[in-house]
Amino acid sequence: MDAVSFLDLNLATVVVLFLVGFVGGMVSGFIGSGGAFVLTPAMMSLGAPAIVAVASNMAHKFPKALVGAFKRARYGQVDVKLGIMMGVFAEAGVFTGKVLMTDIRSRFGDTGTDLYVSAIFVVVLSTVGLLVLRDALVSRRREGGAAEVEHKTPPLARWVQSVRIPGTMMRFKSIGDREVSVLFIAPLGFATGLLAASIAVGGFIGVPAMIYVLGVPAIMATATELVVAFVMGFGGSMFYAWDGFVDIRLSLIILAGSLFGVQVGAIGTTYVKDWVVKLIMALIMLIVLVSRFFKIPVYLSDLDMIESLSPTLSGVLSGVSFGTLALALLVGAGAILGALVKGMARHRRETRAEADLASAT
Amino acid sequence: MTDPTESHRGTQPPAARRSPRRVLHKARRALLPGFLSGGLYTLLYYVHEDIRHLAERTASGDKLYFLVPIVIAFAFSFAHGWFTDRFWDVLGLRAKH
Structure with a gap:
């Protein structure tokens, strides 16, 4: 096996990884996943080989998910049993996804895997993203932005819960x-793992699946996804560590930032309603989707399906695509911080009003 | 990592929760995990070349130390996760429930 070339670290690299880690951690703590779609390309653009970037990203993801899951378990938002069950099947999906990616690469080269990943991005993000966005807007309208509304089980989930298959039922x-x-x-766990192996963000299918197919409330689904991410990330990290691809120095620098972020994201969920989580998740998914459109001409050009693009134009389109990914992360982080600040201010007003009422009586 | 005062948070008036004395108390509670996390990162700075060497040995076929990165990741997640939890608490960022 060829020697693995690890990145030489300098102050600028450390600062960039720390900051991206922080923002990615915040999004993960809030919607259960995220950050990886920016972190892996960011590490690669800093000079890390692709396999080292993927492995190191995974080795930072499982401890981050562990800390996030512990934090949100303290708020009673985690279903550990469901998380482990989904995680075990997701692990099978991760390994199948890896085999699939390797097979596509050996048949069609890097452009083939790029197109495969882009097709998954477009199909999943456009359908699931729009579904989540529609549901968030409907829930928001129904709620009128005021009183707490009881969680309503979606029709598909009601049917799934009504099906009895002896010997396979779990509570x-x-x-x-x-x-x-x-x-x-x-199949839901398996699809989550398959997506994680392809686009590094299994939560984009795992969380909506838990909400709409199983009937888990959005806040609990995002928290439970952290358990799934831990199980998947732990297995994947062992796999990469066995081959010596994990650059733990990179993982720990990202972890330094992401553990600050994951705490903020987790705290944020206690101040918001279910539809806010869905809205922010949909927002991130749809911006990530837009980023793919800038890459499509580059892939089509590489496959000689359109007139070949100049290297400068290809570089610009790839840069804009990566910039849009970073924007998705920043918009998500901004929306989480905004929701947190608004929620804390509202809570402070309510607490003060209660204290005033208590002292008056 | 569990904060024993957490269950009383909702019932306390905001002023009592952010009094200087209480903030100082919380800051003191953040010291131990802060030193632990800082110590681990300092150690990482000094031994990072050895860690890199271990990974290179694993990649070249010597699987004796392949679990080292996983163990390191767990140790840092415990220490640094504990510290970041206390850090935000000192700054007044805490959960609603």
Whole structure:
């Protein structure tokens, strides 16, 4: 095996990784995943080989998910049993995804895998992103932005919960102590892992699947996704560590920033309503989708399906695509901070009003 | 990592929760995890070349130390996660429930 070339670290590299880690951590703590789609290309553009960037990203992801899951478990938002079940099937999805990617690469080269990844991005993000956005806006309108509204189980989830398959039923607290067949959880977990192996953000399918197919409330789904991410990330990291691809120095620098961020994101979930989580998730997914459109001409040119683009134009389009990914992360982080500040101010006003009322009586 | 005062937070008036004495108390509680996390990162700075060497050995076929990065990641997540939790608490950023 060829020697692995690890990145030489300098102050600028450390600062960039720390900051991207912080923002990615905040998004992860809030929506259960995120950051990886920027971190891996960021590490590669700093000079890390692709395999080292993917492995090091994964080795920072599982401890971050662990800390986030612990934090949100303290708020009663985590369904550990569901997270582990989904995680085990997701692990199978990760390994299948890796085999699939390797196979596509050996048949069609790097452009083939790029197109495969882009196609997954476009299909998943456009369908799931729009579905989540529509649902968030409907919930917001129904709620009128005021009083707490009881979680409503989506129609598909009601049907899934009604199906009884003897010997496969498991009870989960996140769906009101109801039972669901493991046969429904298996493909959802598997798809989450497959997506994680392809675009590094399994949560884009795992969280909506838990919400709309199993009937888990959005805040609990994003928290449970952290358990799934831990199980997947731990298995994946072992796999990469065995081959010596993990540059733990990179992982720990990102972790330094992301653990500050994951705490903020987790705290943020206690101040917002279910639809806010969905809205921010949809926002990030749709901006990530836009970033793919800038890359499509580059891939088509590489495959000689359109007139070949000049290297400068290809570079500009790739740069704009990466910039849009970074924008998705920043917009998500900004929206989380905005929701947190507004929620804290509202809570402070309510607490003060309660204290005034108590002292008056 | 559990904060024993957490269950009383919702019932305390905001002024009591942010009094200088209380902030100082919280800052003191952040010291131990802060030193632990800082110590680990300082150690990483001094031994990072050795860690890189271990990874290169693993990549070249010697699997004796392949678990080292995983163990390191767990140790840092415990120490630094503990510290970041206390850090935001000192700054007054805490959960609603």
